Amino acid sequence: MPKALNPRFGSRPLTCPYCYERFPVRAISFRCNGRMSRTGNQCALRVDPVREARMDDRRQLGPVFAADGRKKTAQCPGCAGETRYRVCPVCHSKLPTDFGLVNDLLIAMVGSKESGKTVYMTVLVHEIMHRMGAQLDAAIMAADDDTSSRYSSAYEKLLYTDRQMPASTDSAEVSGNRVAPLVFRFSMNRPRLLGSAPMHTVLSFFDAAGEDLNSQDSVDLNGRYLGNADGIIVLLDPLQLSGARRDATPGSPLPGSGPGHDTPENVLVRITDLLRASPRVSSRRSIDTPLAVVFPKIDTLAHTIGAGSPLMAAQPGGSRFDVGDSLDVHVEMMRLLKQWSAEQIDQIVAKNYSRHRFFGVSALGGNPTSDMRAPVDGIRPYRVTDPFLWLLSELGAIGKDSSGQRS
Amino acid sequence: MTVYGIDLGLTSGRIAWSAVPGAPADRALVVPAGLAFAPDGAVRVGAADDQHPRAVPGVRALLAQGGAPRPGSPLSAEASVGTVLAELTERARAEGGGTAVEAVLAVPGDFDVAATAALRRAAESVGLTVRGTVPAALAVCLHYGAVDWGVDRNILVCDLGATRLELTVLAVRSLSVEILHSAISRIDDVEAADRAARVAGLVAEAARSVATVDVEDVLLAGAAAADAAVSRAIVEAIGVAARCTEPDFAVAKGCVRFADFGYVRVKDGRGEGPERRTPRSTVARHAFQAASTPPDDDPEPRARVVDDPDPRVRRPERPAPAPTPPAPAEERQVPPVREPRPSPSVVPPIPAMRPPMRSAVDAKVQPPPIVEGPDIAADGPTAYAPRPVVGLAVIRRTGSAVLSWQWPPDGPEARVHWRIGTGSNAETGTASVSRHAYDNQGGFSLEIGPRPAEFTVEVLVPGSAPSAQPPSSAVLPAPPTAVRYDLTLVGGRRKRMARFSFTGDVDCILPDIVVVYASGRYLPSARHEGREIHRVPGGPLQRNQPFETEFSFVGFGPGWLVCFPEESAVPIALHPVSLHRLRVV
Numbered sequence: 001m002p003k004a005l006n007p008r009f010g011s012r013p014l015t016c017p018y019c020y021e022r023f024p025v026r027a028i029s030f031r032c033n034g035r036m037s038r039t040g041n042q043c044a045l046r047v048d049p050v051r052e053a054r055m056d057d058r059r060q061l062g063p064v065f066a067a068d069g070r071k072k073t074a075q076c077p078g079c080a081g082e083t084r085y086r087v088c089p090v091c092h093s094k095l096p097t098d099f100g101l102v103n104d105l106l107i108a109m110v111g112s113k114e115s116g117k118t119v120y121m122t123v124l125v126h127e128i129m130h131r132m133g134a135q136l137d138a139a140i141m142a143a144d145d146d147t148s149s150r151y152s153s154a155y156e157k158l159l160y161t162d163r164q165m166p167a168s169t170d171s172a173e174v175s176g177n178r179v180a181p182l183v184f185r186f187s188m189n190r191p192r193l194l195g196s197a198p199m200h201t202v203l204s205f206f207d208a209a210g211e212d213l214n215s216q217d218s219v220d221l222n223g224r225y226l227g228n229a230d231g232i233i234v235l236l237d238p239l240q241l242s243g244a245r246r247d248a249t250p251g252s253p254l255p256g257s258g259p260g261h262d263t264p265e266n267v268l269v270r271i272t273d274l275l276r277a278s279p280r281v282s283s284r285r286s287i288d289t290p291l292a293v294v295f296p297k298i299d300t301l302a303h304t305i306g307a308g309s310p311l312m313a314a315q316p317g318g319s320r321f322d323v324g325d326s327l328d329v330h331v332e333m334m335r336l337l338k339q340w341s342a343e344q345i346d347q348i349v350a351k352n353y354s355r356h357r358f359f360g361v362s363a364l365g366g367n368p369t370s371d372m373r374a375p376v377d378g379i380r381p382y383r384v385t386d387p388f389l390w391l392l393s394e395l396g397a398i399g400k401d402s403s404g405q406r407s
Numbered sequence: 408m409t410v411y412g413i414d415l416g417l418t419s420g421r422i423a424w425s426a427v428p429g430a431p432a433d434r435a436l437v438v439p440a441g442l443a444f445a446p447d448g449a450v451r452v453g454a455a456d457d458q459h460p461r462a463v464p465g466v467r468a469l470l471a472q473g474g475a476p477r478p479g480s481p482l483s484a485e486a487s488v489g490t491v492l493a494e495l496t497e498r499a500r501a502e503g504g505g506t507a508v509e510a511v512l513a514v515p516g517d518f519d520v521a522a523t524a525a526l527r528r529a530a531e532s533v534g535l536t537v538r539g540t541v542p543a544a545l546a547v548c549l550h551y552g553a554v555d556w557g558v559d560r561n562i563l564v565c566d567l568g569a570t571r572l573e574l575t576v577l578a579v580r581s582l583s584v585e586i587l588h589s590a591i592s593r594i595d596d597v598e599a600a601d602r603a604a605r606v607a608g609l610v611a612e613a614a615r616s617v618a619t620v621d622v623e624d625v626l627l628a629g630a631a632a633a634d635a636a637v638s639r640a641i642v643e644a645i646g647v648a649a650r651c652t653e654p655d656f657a658v659a660k661g662c663v664r665f666a667d668f669g670y671v672r673v674k675d676g677r678g679e680g681p682e683r684r685t686p687r688s689t690v691a692r693h694a695f696q697a698a699s700t701p702p703d704d705d706p707e708p709r710a711r712v713v714d715d716p717d718p719r720v721r722r723p724e725r726p727a728p729a730p731t732p733p734a735p736a737e738e739r740q741v742p743p744v745r746e747p748r749p750s751p752s753v754v755p756p757i758p759a760m761r762p763p764m765r766s767a768v769d770a771k772v773q774p775p776p777i778v779e780g781p782d783i784a785a786d787g788p789t790a791y792a793p794r795p796v797v798g799l800a801v802i803r804r805t806g807s808a809v810l811s812w813q814w815p816p817d818g819p820e821a822r823v824h825w826r827i828g829t830g831s832n833a834e835t836g837t838a839s840v841s842r843h844a845y846d847n848q849g850g851f852s853l854e855i856g857p858r859p860a861e862f863t864v865e866v867l868v869p870g871s872a873p874s875a876q877p878p879s880s881a882v883l884p885a886p887p888t889a890v891r892y893d894l895t896l897v898g899g900r901r902k903r904m905a906r907f908s909f910t911g912d913v914d915c916i917l918p919d920i921v922v923v924y925a926s927g928r929y930l931p932s933a934r935h936e937g938r939e940i941h942r943v944p945g946g947p948l949q950r951n952q953p954f955e956t957e958f959s960f961v962g963f964g965p966g967w968l969v970c971f972p973e974e975s976a977v978p979i980a981l982h983p984v985s986l987h988r989l990r991v992v
Contacts, residue, residue, distance in 0.1 A: 127849075131847065313805045327986075328986040331990070332986055339932065343929070351765050378811060379850050379851040380809070
């Protein structure tokens with residue numbers, strides 16, 4: 001007897017972690033596994049036109065059929081075999097195990113061109129896997145084979161083993177609006193009234209190309225991803241702010257500022273406009289989606305930051321999100337925005353987002369070399385997990401430590 | 408635990424120890440280093456002028472001359488030495504040396520590896536556990552405190568005994584010591600009145616022999632060095648003052664210092680002359696290594712002093728070890744000529760060292776382990792040698808130091824040594840850092856608190872030739888005196904009080920404090936961005952004893968309350984405990 005999904009998920013619309021389309025849980029489809037069934041029948045494998053069109057996937061796959069998506073298994077009407085392959089009814093991507101049973105958090109990552117989104121995402125996942133996991137007593141693992149192989153080869157190996165900086169991300173226009181997010185399964189124990197219980201969260205990281213935020217038309221290409229995201233990380237390169245750019249450590253590679261590049265303020269405005277256009281957002285209220293405004297490459301400005309600044313302090317440990325430390329960083333970043341004559345960023349965020357936080361991070365800890373390789377003294381990330389932890393805490397996936405916060 | 412430092416001289420043996428374990432040696436005694444025989448044939452440690460035909464005037468010479476017993480003597484060379492060592496330790500115990508069984512042995516300049524091993528075995532045969540062996544010249548440097556972090560000096564050690572003079576020139580670069588030159592000369596053929604001049608002449612000759620460096624310090628050791636005329640003659644000869652503090656026990660007390668000194672790397676930088684019989688290039692030593700007893704045939708690798716004009720201390724030539732690659736392990740077990748193997752009490756010669764592979768950073772204070780590296784070379788073991796690193800940098804993050812450096816492409820592991828704090832309270836330690844752990848941890852971090860710290864880093868790279876360069880070093884100075892302040896708002900809207908508390912890391916003078924109110928969303932960076940609303944008079948502030956002050960705070964809108972210090976003679980760093988807590992609404 002197939003186990004039914006948790007009823008509390010039955011009424012809540014789900015969002016596919018691959019295509020970010022929303023659908024009710026019962027609409028989840030199934031894909032035949034293509035193996036011979038007990039009746040001796042076997043479905044023919046063929047290219048799925050939906051997968052081909054949306055994901056450029058030309059693999060030979062079993063047929064997709066509709067069934068009660070609230071169940072974990074279904075019987076294929078073609079071969080009468082039982083299948084456990086639950087797929088998105090829109091993009092036909094195989095959904096992670098227990099999708100709909102566990103939390104699914106979609107985190108979109110956008111930012112201005114050359115702000116280092118891909119590097120940041122690579123280092124972030126690496127940090128979660130290798131350092132933060134032990135701190136939070138959590139584990140993160142790829143939710144599907146594609147993410148596993150893509151993250152290992154195209155992201156982690158490239159940066160950490162080959163020491164190569166990643167190339168620019170293809171824009172949605174170039175890739176035919178086919179974006180393949182990296183999907184991970186984040187597991188940790190959450191304390192309960194009696195003991196603790198494992199809690200799993202599906203995380204979908206969507207890395208948008210910077211070019212896609214340079215005009216309203218291109219932003220619209222990513223509208224579905226941003227509009228349906230549970231949390232958004234916006235990377236704004238401080239070196240694209242004229243007030244900070246002149247203070248950068250000599251020798252720091254400066255991002256372009258000519259055609260094809262737009263100011264961080266304008267990028268933020270377009271993202272905000274797109275979110276405001278979402279039917280989920282009331283025009284008379286602030287946007288409720290948590291927005292982490294991340295200023296990367298903070299190492300290039302470290303010499304302008306005082307010794308007592310929270311941006312010079314060690315990253316807090318502990319298994320819960322440190323609210324006080326995060327607020328201190330937020331205040332310090334606001335002070336720096338004023339120092340950089342970029343208060344407009346703060347004003348845009350404050351007036352449009354009910355939940356927002358500023359962060360200063362450094363993914364590499366130093367400058368890449370002139371031939372676009374990782375820093376010669378290694379990758380030394382600083383505070384890269386802060387925005388992620390804040391989003392998880394805002395979305396209820398991890399606990400908060402408010403002891404350092406003013407009551 | 409008390410550790411004996413033992414200096415076996417030609418005519419006298421000296422032992423030193425400390426009444427307080429770990430402290431510098433404050434007790435010492437001397438016994439003759441010869442064997443005499445009673446009429447009934449009983450052996451006793453006695454004066455060298457015993458006329459008995461089997462008497463041994465100095466047992467050390469037996470080892471230096473190849474370990475053959477004195478003709479007619481009932482005791483082997485090792486047993487003879489052991490008898491003297493036993494006498495030394497027994498007397499030390501009787502003099503309040505407790506029940507110590509550990510010892511550090513000084514290795515004279517004319518000892519080769521076999522002689523050193525024999526000395527070690529002799530000590531162990533009388534129940535001593537040898538914590539380590541140390542070249543006598545290095546022991547003298549340790550006695551004078553000439554080896555330390557940040558030291559960069561060229562030192563001439565002048566060990567003046569009753570019959571001969573041992574001169575050693577060393578280059579001290581932090582915790583890396585290179586022996587540049589050594590020579591042994593007879594002086595017993597010189598009249599006492601002319602001895603000082605002869606010593607000065609030999610010192611000047613030794614100083615000139617090392618053309619590449621200038622001798623900056625002269626350290627005196629040996630009983631005869633206490634003669635003030637020697638010091639004066641040296642000053643006149645080379646223009647460098649000679650330091651002379653307890654010279655007769657300098658070696659023995661330096662051995663005690665070595666026991667708890669930590670890491671020091673010794674490199675033999677003397678040229679490969681034709682007379683070198685046991686060429687050794689580098690010996691890495693670590694005082695923490697001595698827990699296990701070495702095998703009987705486990706001599707200390709040590710360069711033999713070669714510039715020895717005294718034919719009496721020469722011994723028959725031995726074939727030098729073949730410079731070819733080492734034979735397979737099975738063959739080395741039964742070599743045609745017994746080759747010394749590295750002792751567990753000493754880090755083995757660098758060419759034979761393999762990088763200890765660990766899963767993560769291990770910051771415990773312990774010796775670098777000698778462990779097979781499982782993944783270093785698929786086709787056989789690879790030798791690794793230390794090299795200084797490029798681009799060593801260290802930054803302070805709250806109470807931690809974060810180190811970074813550039814890894815060579817073929818360096819799988821680095822060694823980090825540190826000293827935290829200053830003076831007698833300084834903490835030293837060492838850690839092996841794999842590149843994998845470095846990459847995953849984002850550098851190497853160490854908790855140091857608000858103290859200064861010094862680090863050296865060297866990376867292990869394939870190869871057998873040790874580097875001539877000392878490890879890379881970096882210094883993290885102590886942070887300025889810091890006072891942290893916190894704001895608490897008390898009361899409601901009608902009557903509000905702002906309460907500030909100031910807490911210092913150390914005892915300090917708190918300067919006058921100006922409290923500034925700034926309205927708006929942004930934290931003020933300077934006084935002029937707000938207006939002064941209160942002034943806190945300065946005064947003494949005791950460590951970790953908060954000083955609190957409060958004042959009325961009514962009628963102000965949302966903004967920030969920030970403290971700025973007035974200028975003071977001793978500037979302090981004034982930091983808020985938490986930035987967001989300075990916000991008032």
